[in-house]
Amino acid sequence: MGRISFKLPDIGEGIATAEVTAWHVKVGEVVREDSPLVDVMTDKATVEISAPVTARIVALNATPGETVAVGSELLVFETDGEGGEVSVAAPAPSPSPPPEPARAEVAVEPPPPPVSVSAPVSADPPPAPRRAPGTRPLAAPSIRRRAYEAGVPLQFVAGSGLEGRITHADLDRALTGGEVFRPQAPPEDVVEEMPVIGLRRKIAERMQDTKRRIPHFSYIEEVDVTALEDLRAALNARHGKARPRLTLLPFLVRALARTLPEFPGLNARYDDEAGVLRKHAALHVGIATQTPAGLVVPVLRHAERLDLWACATAIAALAEAAREGRSGREDLTGSTLTITSLGALGGLATTPVINAPEVAIVGVNKIAVRPVYVEGGGFVPRKIMNLSSSFDHRVVDGFVAAEFVQRLRSFLEQPATLFVE
Template sequence: MSEYRYKLPDVGEGVVEAEIVEWRIKVGDTVEEDQPILDVMTDKATVEVPCAVNGTVTKIVGEPGDVIPVGTEILFIDTGGAPVPSEQDVPPPPAGEVSSKSETEGGDAKAEPSPPRPAEPATPPASGGRKEVAAPVARAEGDRPLASPAVRQRAMDADIDLATVPGTGPAGRITHTDLDDFIASGGRLAARAGGGGAGRTRRTGVEEQKIIGLRRKIAENMVKAKTTIPHIAYVEEIDLTALEDLRAHLNATKREDQPKLTLIPFLAAALCKALPQTPQANAHYDTEAGVLTKYEGVHLGVATATPNGLMVPTIKHAEALDVWELASELGRLAKAARDGKATKDELSGSTITITSLGAIGGLVTTPVINLPETAIIGVNKMQELPRFDAGGRVVPRKLMNLSSSFDHRIVDGYEAAVLIQNVKGYLENPATLFI
């Protein structure tokens, strides 16, 4: 036997280790050169790792969630006597795009696969080729029903009390077929209805979930941000009545090739105009080196929920774009992130971030800063509320609370307030955005 020992290749510039997300093969499988065999994660990119030889898998090292150093032997392949390549001949995994394969629900780990359902003992066919079905065996009240662990797991998953299921196996043992017949006959519903009053059912399921991949990266970054950055929160009420009138007019008169305008492009434009007066809020702070890097260009991150978890696609040089161009980039990047096609460059390099939960609701949020940035702006729910006008009359106004968090080591409370008040001025007088 010629054995090839496959080492985890370099999956990106400067990367020294990667986290196993999913094996696409198992021991005994036949594999071919360049066939994707493994998904690994480094930073925010999920990378497909290809096979280097043809052969049969004899051993796999590492499970999903394990962090493996580059160069570790992770796979053993019997090449059947064929010559094996040297280590320098092994092709690196393809770079560029983030894999669209979802490790998580919004980043959550895959559930462990259910154990394979064991085959039932064959019943000799009776005359006419019909399968003879044994009669259920009576079970004394209080007796524990007999069933295999796999049957018990299925019953638990389906919220079925096995004591209510007739068993046709030896000594009344409950088989998978018995459980299928019980569910098909409506017994599952009867079992549930009998478990509680007024047709309500107790929920007894418990699920353990291993946090891996992007979800673990998010958790690590959040812990680091909250433990190293002293956050200061600032919230201001913004009157969006005039802006909403303008937005409605622009959407009603836009060209077919122009995107629909939401609030975010206007907020982005307001930030771009206000940040030069508070440059320390458009910056990166290196805690270990004690160095603050302030940027003239606004590289605007927009927190985006995706099937793979929270990602922050970045509009580079947002200050150079008008509201229509900002809307187009927002739509393009959000779609790329949700489809798993955003590149590493599109998911990095932001200097300040916007996060929005306004479509869901919520009056106030206290967003967590996206390391190594020094500020983040949060959009909340817009609602129509009564306010007094200059003449003392009660009038309806469209209002929204704008939340923000700042790194208090870098941005003083006064400076935070100045930035948000300048943004407020632009949004409440939207004509100034176009001057």
């Protein structure tokens, strides 16, 4: 018998460490060559590492959530041949989403026993009315003195008087084994511990770093999207299933593509360590997408070249791949401006966090029908939506941000201008 030390391979792209997120094997198990061994995470991409040989597992040297260095020993095999070390080529991103974190159960102490008064009570006392927890019992000073001298806590004595007031007769019954209150057992407090690992840890670290380093400011403006929604409904009705269904997002992407050439400093990435703002001519839109594993931002590249239906198709494909855990590193990097939308849950306003190193993010809130005053026509129902956008105040002035949002608003409120050069 020989033992083989299996070390974390060089995953590429200058990665020096990786986080172990899930083991697919256990000690004592015999694995076949090319069968999955372990999932590790680098940045936002999960990588699945396969077995290089057919052998038995005799040791696992890392736990889920632990960060290990390239070249360090991950596990040990036992084979019929000679021992030694084994290495593999850099693996490709795994289609498997990060696993659900393990949960640790916490024991709960049993509730304390019922409290009784010092006076004897009958074996089966009649049921007493319950006083609301924390409510001070009502009683005359003379009754309180009698109870104090007899060692009877009044909070456990049932009151038959007005509004539950305790009378001398009530205290007599308690002293002779009558009705008493019994404290209710406190509700159980079950604490569930969930290790923050994998993608959720990456999200937490990135959000913390972004909020610490970027001085955010938000600008919120309402937009009348009645005409745009009418156009969207008409296009969907006209083409039916022959073309992809249009949501609001393709129109917003097109509006951004028309607006950003006038504000090149917003379609940019800021390297704060080098002190360099890199403005992009191409629009690579990040589409914030909620997945079972957490929030990811797949990138719609060269959005300025896409028509409405090509944009709708691409957004749907990116979102589906993200939710199924099929997004690779190249799908999740390189965005120049991000759109975030909660759909029908969008609320009235939000303060979205910038997707660093970008300098702006546009948030879409829900559409609601509101009364709007029209000159000479009184109040009419209109479909109103708020845009909640955040900016990096280090490189974006408030005046520029306001001009940008107002220009974007004009395109959305007059959707015909989206198609007129």
